[in-house]
Amino acid sequence: MTAANRLAPHHETLTCYTDYSCRRTECVQRYNTWQNNRLRSVAEGTWQPFIDATPVREHLLKLYAAGHTPHGVSIRTGIDWNTVRLYTHAAPKQRRGMIRQTTPETAAKILSIPIQSGMPGRVDPTGTRRRIQALSAIGWPLKELGPHLGVQPDNVRRILVRGQKVYGATAQAAIDAYDQLRNSRPRRHGVSDIGVARALRNAKQHKWAPPKYWDQHPGAIDDPHFEPMYRVTKREIVAQDAHWIMTTVGLNKAETAARLGVDKSYIEHAFRDHPQYAVTAAA
Known part of the structure; x- marks a missing residue:
């Protein structure tokens, strides 16, 4: 299953909506609020245009030389790890080039990290x-x-x-x-x-x-929240997803089955084959 139809690892940023097609009410509202604020700023002429990303790239390279990692920068700034990497490396397989322009807000977050040795950490x-x-x-x-x-x-x-x-x-x-x-x-x-x-x-x-x-x-x-599904059967994936939905969201088997696009019996079979994920709940 791809990121587009897998459950997002968290619901704290816009990525769950844009990258994982999450449509939770609160996540849709978060995205709409951001979009409305952006459009309002554009109309008022206060929207900050993109700026040259060269200073950000040079700063990141200095951070890496000091022992910091892209993931560490991501944790400190709240910027997606892959986005951090794109400031210094292109991603040909994803058909994404190196970032040449960025927003002032993003630049400020990265440039605020002091260049000091990250190796002892x-x-x-x-x-x-x-x-x-x-x-x-x-x-x-x-x-x-x-x-x-x-x-x-x-x-x-x-x-x-x-x-x-x-x-x-x-x-x-x-x-x-x-x-x-x-x-x-x-x-x-x-x-x-x-x-x-x-x-x-x-x-x-x-x-x-x-x-x-x-x-x-x-x-x-x-991403420690991402669980790789390599060589995992569809039935095991459904068992894991159903377990997460039923224990976190609180839906029953029928509601969970509807959300996952499978029959309720499929979830029951998945729980039977993978009892470590089984959830006892009302039908």
Whole structure:
């Protein structure tokens, strides 16, 4: 299922309406309010035009050199991660070029971040783990990724197992390694056939998503609220979505089925096959 018909990871910004087709009353009202304010400002001549994004790009590059990460900038500013990346990198697969102009408000948020070393700090490990997993899913053994991440080979597995935060420098190294290795063949870097086969088998067993999957979900690789559905059946997805709707929104099975566009019996079968998501509620 695509972002357009999946439930939004949160309902705090306009992205749930624009990117996930969310039509909750409060989200529609938030979008309409923003749009009305924009049109009113245009009519009054107070709408601030776009400005050159070069200072923002240069500032971001300095932040990255100091050890900050795009995800860290996103957290501090509230700007979508993928948008932050587009100030310094184009996204050809998404047919999106590098951002050349921006709003004064967005520029002010990014430029307000002081350029100081971000390396000693620790950041959310979600993006780092998913990039390691994605490279493993195309045949890179975990131990072979250690030198690319600047860590001991044994520590790569620990990053995947432990839930603790990682250093900003490690997160940035994972981004660089991912961008560099995602289109390369491990065998051309000296990885043995046995090593590649083991990596692929391990990734398949754990249902780790490859880079092509993350290309279909821009920005989601660093989003801890996004749950990847790679190699997950439609029935399991329905079970998860139904669980979320029934426990969060409070709808019954029939109402939930209508929202998901399936029969009520389909939800019952999904709960039966995946009891960890089952919800006991009125029909």
